[in-house]
Amino acid sequence: PARFAGDAIYEAVDAGIETVICVAEGLPAHEMLRVYNYTRPKGITMLGPNCPGVLSPGKANVGIIPAEVLAEGRIGLVSRSGTLTYQIGYELAQRGLGNSTIVGIGGDPVVGSSFTDVLGKFESDDETDVVVMVGExxxxxxxxxxxxxxxxxxxxxxxxxxxxxxxxxxxxxxxxAIITGSAGTAQAKKEALEAAGIRVGTTPTEVAELAAETAGARA
Structure with a gap:
């Protein structure tokens, strides 16, 4: 439960655990800021809160990601959304492709790891050729x-x-997932991603198709 999650994270870190995955949803933002400022300087890897965890198909699953609809492969996947993660992973599997590792960073305003944290891990991962990023x-x-x-x-x-x-x-x-003023809109994010040379799909199916094309081009 969210009301116990903060204390549980502190206890885990104090016990020497270096990787923390918080599935619980509803941690107050101020509490999560305290957790972040406690864990980050210690070099703790934290995913969540409000995340499905991490899965390497055929190897390990820590969290609630449904492994039965996913396949092993060489496409990394990092996402703010659990259900979209499952959908895109499934779409890849239907195309004969799979995932090296799937990482849910969480959908709350303050989370332990960012997209850039996970993208850096995929960049150095020799089992990953292409990365799919699911934002909102x-x-x-x-x-x-x-x-x-x-x-x-x-x-x-x-x-x-x-x-x-x-x-x-x-x-x-x-x-x-809230827009305030002109900040945080899907269109603004799409434009920023495309300006950086990132192909952006309009549906989960199209994203899987783009990932398949990209993986095929690198094969």
């Missing part, structure tokens, strides 16, 4: 990721941004 409205994580990909990554990235029809000021599913 709210915040500026996708824009930061676009700058990182352009400056630091040699591996191709394909992206999807959920929330093109979301009305401003209304939270859509996740606490972090």
């Amino acid at each position: 409205i709210g915040g500026d994580e996708e824009e930061k990721a676009a700058r990182y990909v352009e400056a630091e990554m040699s591996k191709p990235v394909v992206a999807y941004v959920a929330g093109f029809t979301a009305p401003p000021g209304k939270t859509m599913g996740h606490a972090g």
